[in-house]
Structures are given as C-alpha cells and as structure tokens.
Amino acid sequence: MNAIPAQEVAGHCLQAFTQIVPASQAAFYCVDRQLQARDFRLHQMSGEMHRDYLDNYRQFDPLQPRNCQSSGLAVVPLGFAMARQPTRDSRRYRDFLQRYGVVDVVEILAHRSGQPQAAISLLRTAAQGAFTADQLAQLSALQALLQMAVANMQPYEDSLSGLTPKERQIALLLRQGASNKQLAQELDVGLPTIKTHLINLFRKTGVTSRTELVGALFL
Template sequence: MYAIPAQEIAGHCLQAFTQVVPASQAAFYCVDRQLQAHDFRLHCMSGEMHRDYLDNYRQFDPLQPRNCHSSGLAVVPLGFAMAQQPAHDSRRYRDFLRRYGVVDVVEVVAHRAGQPQAAISLLRTADQGTFTTDQLAQLNALQSLLQMAVANMQPCDDSLNGLTPKERQIALLLRQGASNKQLARELDVGLPTIKTHLINLFRKTGVTSRTELVGTLFL
C-alpha cells in the first residue's frame, strides 16, 4: 500500500476539520514513542505563539500526548484535561491562552498499535465561543477519518526522537537545503544561535557536516 507523507495528510486533515468545525487556529503534529509531539503543521497560528508555547508553556499543557493517552479519549476537551492536572499548571496554561485570545481547545488523537501516532489541536477565540456538545460529537465522528488517514501515513521520523523541538525544526529545514540565514529567519533568532544549534546537532548525531547530518537522520 502506498504510504502518504505526513505533511500531505496534515494539510488535508486540517482543511477538513476546520471546515466542518470552525476554529481560529489549528495544528497537526506527529507523536513519537516517548509520547512527545513533534513536526507541527500550523494553520492560522503565528510563529510567535507557537514558539512561546514550545519555549515556555508546553510543560503546562493538559492536552500533551501523554495526558490525552492516559485519558482514554480520542477527542479530549480542554476542560476535561485541565481537571486531571494540578490547578496551578492549568492556571499557567490559561494565562498563555488568554494572552493570545484563545478561550477553548480540543485535541483529536489518532492511534496506531494502541499508541498515539498523530493529533489535531483546534483552538477557538472569544468571537467563536467554546466548542459545543454537538461540535464535540462532530469531532468524534471525524476522528475515524483521521484514524484512517494516519493508518496510511508514512511513519514520522524516529531518527529525530532524541532532538529538541527546535533541533527537529532545524533538521527538517536542512533537509530542504536551508542556509544559515534562512534558518535564522525561520526561527527568528540570530546567526550565532543557529551556529550553536548546529554544533549541538553535530555532537548528538556524531557528524561533522550538514551533509552528513541530513544523511544520518533521513537517508
């Protein structure tokens, strides 16, 4: 059976989900064996918000893959997830959402062999209001389509498991031939920071050049 690239599936799924259940922002991501989210595909979400999440609030997110997995649900509403974690963590995460005008979030998770493989995060602002019971039911119906799509998806890169989210992003951009200047622009950091990330990547993978790095991780 032909395996479809994850980014292609991500685009189709984000379009389908946000057309059926409107959301102000959304993200599709893969989940590795350590139940960490990676390889995000963003929909109407600013890079600034996403970087702020990864750098400062990810650890407080009640909808992280490990939490969704332990819930036993395929569609996990924010309110339910927040009730399962310490109140101070939920307050920190609410502060993050409030900063960007988000009032509600729901996670739709697809599994493979009993483990989360990929998920879609849907976010709504005040003008859209919180997700209704009917909309959550619609997402439960759509989850089976996500499940089928993920079943035909090429496995996400296990070779990237030991990398931080920024290192993953850099590695994927290097695979596309990005220069240091392009990396700095994409990550909104200076060239010295990019050079530091590259040195760390070389050390982690035991290589001495960008070409070796791409070959080790992706070939």
C-alpha cells in the same frame, strides 16, 4: 498501498476538520515513542504563539499526548483535561491561552498499536465561543477519518532516524522556514554552530541546499 507523507496527511486533515468545525487556529502534529508532540504543521497560528508555547508553556498543557493517552479518550476537551491536572498548572496554561485570545481547545487523536501516532489541536477565540456538545460529537465522528488517514501515513521519524536530536530539531525548523538567525535563537547557539550542523546535514542527506534538504527529508 504506499505510505502517504505526513505533511500531505496534515494538510488534508487540517483543511477538512477546520471546514466542518470552525476554529480560529489549528495544528497537526506527530507523536513520537516518548509521547512527545513533534513536527507541527500550523494552520493560522502565528510563529510567535507557537514558539511561546514550546519555550514556556508546553509543560503546563493538559492536552499533551501523554495526558490525552491517560484520559482514554480520542477527542479530549480542554475543560476535561484541565480537571485532571494540578490547578496551578491549569491556571498557567489558561493565562497563556488568554494572552492570545483563545477561550477553548480540543484535541483529536489517532492511535496506532494503542499509542497516539498523530493529533489535531483546534483552538477557538471568544468570537467563536467554546466548542458545543454537537461540535464535539462531530469531531468524534471525524476522528475515524483521522484514524484512517494516519494509518496510511509514513512515520516522519523514518526519514529522521539517522539524525542527532539537534539535527532533527534543525530539520523540523527548516521545514517551517526558519532562517539561520532563528535557528540560532531556538537552539541557543551561535551562527557558526548552526552552519556546522547544516554542513553535517547536507553531507548525511547528500544535498547541497536547504530546499533540497527539506525535500529529501519530508517530501
């Protein structure tokens, strides 16, 4: 069976999970060998919130892949994860969630060779309330489908393996539609540096435009 592109797996899984267990926002992401979440596919989550998370709060997130891996669970509720880290970190992360009206989060992970390969994060607002025990049980049942989908997923790192860390970061941001100005802000560099990175990316992938670049790396 041919491997399925990661973005296709992400789209189908996000649609299925959010239809069965309602969530205000969601994200699908891949997990690299260093247990870092990468290549996010967002569902009804603002770019502002996602950037705020990456820039200021990721280190306080009790549901990072490394923490979820050590929990031994495939479906990890926020409350369970918070109880396993320092109270001050949990407080900082709770402040971040409250800023965006989020009251509960649950992480569903798929593994390959004993290591997290991808995951879905589901978030809920006060209007929806916290995830119930029945909903967590539903997510545990759905996890088997996520596991099956990820087993047939093309590792996103394959297409990015020849890129430098900066080029990889730019490629992933381009896939999310970032402009040159946004790229410069994210990488904290000037526009000329971004243009140089783009020229190098075009040469490495044999393309002549941003659209072709995204297609060559992710489609």
